[in-house]
Amino acid sequence: MTTTEQNIDNILIPILEQVSDPEIPVLSIMDMGVVRSAVIINNKVKVEITPTYSGCPAMDVIGDDIKKALKDAGYESEIDLILHPAWTTDWITPRGRKALEDYGIAAPLDAEADKEVLLNGKRIVKCTHCGSQNTRLVSQFGSTACKAQFQCDDCQEPFDYFKCLK
Amino acid sequence: MKNENLYNYILGIADNSLILGQRMGELCGHGPTLETDIACTNISLDLFGQVRSYYQYAAKIAGDDRTEDDIAMLRKEREYKNVLLVEQPNTDFAYTIGRQFLFDVYHLAFLAELQKSNDLTLSAIANKCIKEVSYHERFSSDWVKRLGDGTEESNQKMQAAINDLWTYTDELFHQTEADKAMVAEGVGVDVTQLKEKYYKQVNALLKEANLEIPESKWFQKGGKEGIHTEHLGYLLSDLQYMQRTYPNMEW
Numbered sequence: 036m037t038t039t040e041q042n043i044d045n046i047l048i049p050i051l052e053q054v055s056d057p058e059i060p061v062l063s064i065m066d067m068g069v070v071r072s073a074v075i076i077n078n079k080v081k082v083e084i085t086p087t088y089s090g091c092p093a094m095d096v097i098g099d100d101i102k103k104a105l106k107d108a109g110y111e112s113e114i115d116l117i118l119h120p121a122w123t124t125d126w127i128t129p130r131g132r133k134a135l136e137d138y139g140i141a142a143p144l145d146a147e148a149d150k151e152v153l154l155n156g157k158r159i160v161k162c163t164h165c166g167s168q169n170t171r172l173v174s175q176f177g178s179t180a181c182k183a184q185f186q187c188d189d190c191q192e193p194f195d196y197f198k199c200l201k
Numbered sequence: 202m203k204n205e206n207l208y209n210y211i212l213g214i215a216d217n218s219l220i221l222g223q224r225m226g227e228l229c230g231h232g233p234t235l236e237t238d239i240a241c242t243n244i245s246l247d248l249f250g251q252v253r254s255y256y257q258y259a260a261k262i263a264g265d266d267r268t269e270d271d272i273a274m275l276r277k278e279r280e281y282k283n284v285l286l287v288e289q290p291n292t293d294f295a296y297t298i299g300r301q302f303l304f305d306v307y308h309l310a311f312l313a314e315l316q317k318s319n320d321l322t323l324s325a326i327a328n329k330c331i332k333e334v335s336y337h338e339r340f341s342s343d344w345v346k347r348l349g350d351g352t353e354e355s356n357q358k359m360q361a362a363i364n365d366l367w368t369y370t371d372e373l374f375h376q377t378e379a380d381k382a383m384v385a386e387g388v389g390v391d392v393t394q395l396k397e398k399y400y401k402q403v404n405a406l407l408k409e410a411n412l413e414i415p416e417s418k419w420f421q422k423g424g425k426e427g428i429h430t431e432h433l434g435y436l437l438s439d440l441q442y443m444q445r446t447y448p449n450m451e452w
Contacts, residue, residue: 089329090250118254119325121332175340176240180247180333184236200332 042072047080050108057096058179061138064097068126071117080105080112085122087200088180124200135197139163140182143199162187163194170194208262209282209379210389211323212272213425214315215255216283219273220433221304222248223440224291233294240340241297247333254326270451274444278427278434282377285424286369288433292362295348295355299362302341306402307373307395309338314390323388342406349410356411363407364415371420373399 043051051070056062064070064084072083082101086094098114105112124143127135132142141160162170167189175198177184182195202208225245232238256269263272286304291297312334315327348359374396376384383389404414423429443450 086250086329088247088250088333089254090246090248092246118329119321121325121329174236174240175336176236176243178239180243180250184239198336 041068041070042074043070044074047073047075047105050104050110051101054097054100054104057093057100058181059135059138059140061134062127062131064101066128066131066134068128068131069097069122070101075110078110080110081115082112083115083117085117085120087122091180093179122200124197127197136163139194141185141194141196143197160185160196162190162192164192165190172196202263202265204262206379206382207320207388208259209377210383211255211259211262213282213377213379214311215252215259216281217287217304217308218248218255219252219440220281220283220436221287221301222246222252223436224287224289224300225297227291227439228297237294237344244301244337244340247330247337251326251330251333254329258322258326270444270449274441278429278437280427281424281429281433281437282427283424283429283433284369284372285421285430286366286372288424288430288436289366289369290432293358295358295362296366298341298344298348299359299366301337302345302406303363303366303370303403304373305334305338305341306406307399308334310395310399311390311392314395318389319387345406345412346410349407349412359410360412363412364417367415367417368419368421370399370403372422372424375422375425377425 048065051073052063052065054064056064056067067087069084069087070082071085072081074081082105084094084097084101094116098116101114102112127143135142141163144159159168160170160172161168162185164187167187169188170185171188173184173186173193175183177195181198181200183198184193185196186193222245225241225248228238228241229245230238232241252273253269256272259272260267260269286300289296289300309331312327312331316324316331318324318327345359345363348355350356351359374392376392380389380392384391407414421430
């Protein structure tokens with residue numbers, strides 16, 4: 036598992052927490068772990084963000100939203116996209132995972148369990164509607180790059196699963 | 202250009218993903234079922250995201266006023282360095298899956314090695330991409346099995362696709378001048394070393410999918426040197442239409 040310290044000035048945290056993922060509005064970019072650093076240098080904020088998926092179209096919007104939030108708080112900013120270390124679903128905070136579940140997207144399992152699910156092994160992704168464990172993978176690819184499609188065999192409802200990425 | 206070999210090497214990697222991404226993107230709204238349609242376009246999106254990282258880096262290496270868009274969109278057919286396999290058309294769903302599978306197995310093995318590159322940008326890109334490509338490989342392998350081991354008709358169609366596409370597999374392991382130079386510098390991947398493992402993995406899956414391993418020993422090549430099949434020109438006219446009609450537009 037890759038662990039790297041985030042380097043974010045305390046004063047900036049409440050500002051950045053207001054910025055949410057445009058595709059999953061309940062999830063702040065801080066809870067998603069895409070902000071790797073944000074420091075004030077001569078009254079200008081230098082922000083480093085890392086993409087969840089290479090082709091994630093939300094990244095440009097996230098960059099613009101960060102700029103706007105910082106500007107509203109009185110800071111000019113510069114956004115850099117960094118690739119290393121690569122983002123992992125481990126960086127989603129417990130609060131973020133709960134927000135995902137409440138929103139109806141099953142949070143990523145840990146790597147081993149996830150592998151089993153995607154290889155049609157044990158069914159352990161819980162239905163976000165009724166909580167049943169009797170669910171199945173419909174497709175490894177869902178409505179956005181970060182999600183897979185599941186269906187509950189008890190309540191029959193489809194739901195999204197946030198793919199584990201390590 | 203100071204580092205022409207590195208520039209060409211990056212393009213060699215990126216062009217495969219660009220052209221394959223375009224092919225998968227063609228299925229947007231045309232996939233056989235909603236789920237496969239979404240899957241194919243997701244794969245396309247991943248590949249396009251990946252090529253942006255490569256082309257941005259290539260533009261930096263070039264060091265002139267070239268941008269990622271110029272490199273992706275404004276080269277002529279002969280200047281694209283993708284392998285012939287990825288430009289083959291979506292004849293039917295079996296061809297789409299066969300092409301994806303034959304490329305994914307290679308792509309995954311290639312990225313695993315590229316992660317060890319002493320070029321830090323390339324190893325970071327590889328490290329990012331490999332996570333996404335492992336999903337692609339799982340998807341395409343799964344479908345080869347499902348079609349090969351499905352009905353009599355799906356088996357025949359999958360076999361026909363594999364037979365036709367087989368002739369383009371050997372090119373994956375050919376080295377260009379840029380390849381050789383980059384391998385010598387510890388930047389590039391020695392693709393000749395991937396060949397044995399590749400065919401072993403592909404053959405095992407074909408067998409599992411109830412498909413015959415093609416016996417043909419004759420292989421087509423040329424894409425890496427810019428000599429393409431007739432299909433690429435048509436693909437490029439689609440791909441480049443917006444950029445040529447509205448010059449300087451950005452992705």
